[in-house]
Amino acid sequence: YVKGSISDPTPIPMPNKTHGSIHWNFERALLAALVPVTAATAVSSSNPLLDGVLGVVLVLHSHMGFDQL
Known part of the structure; x- marks a missing residue:
């Protein structure tokens, strides 16, 4: 199901710390x-x-x- 039209902007996802700094810190600690x-x-x-x-x-x-690839 397609929502909207071609002219509609791409929806931006809400910021989430588990996909940002916490994820990066956990990956570095694991390494x-x-x-x-x-x-x-x-x-x-x-x-x-x-x-x-x-x-x-x-x-x-x-x-x-x-x-990450």
Whole structure:
């Protein structure tokens, strides 16, 4: 369903902090946490807690990165 006509302006979405500064800060914190978690996982032999944290952080980081493309 098409609303309006060709001459109508494009609607501008309302500002939302979760898509702005909070999202950017969370992404940077996730990236900062990725480095020590990766190093700690490599240093410790097999720790299921660290492996789980690394898996979650990598999936979140990849998802947010691909979402930016």
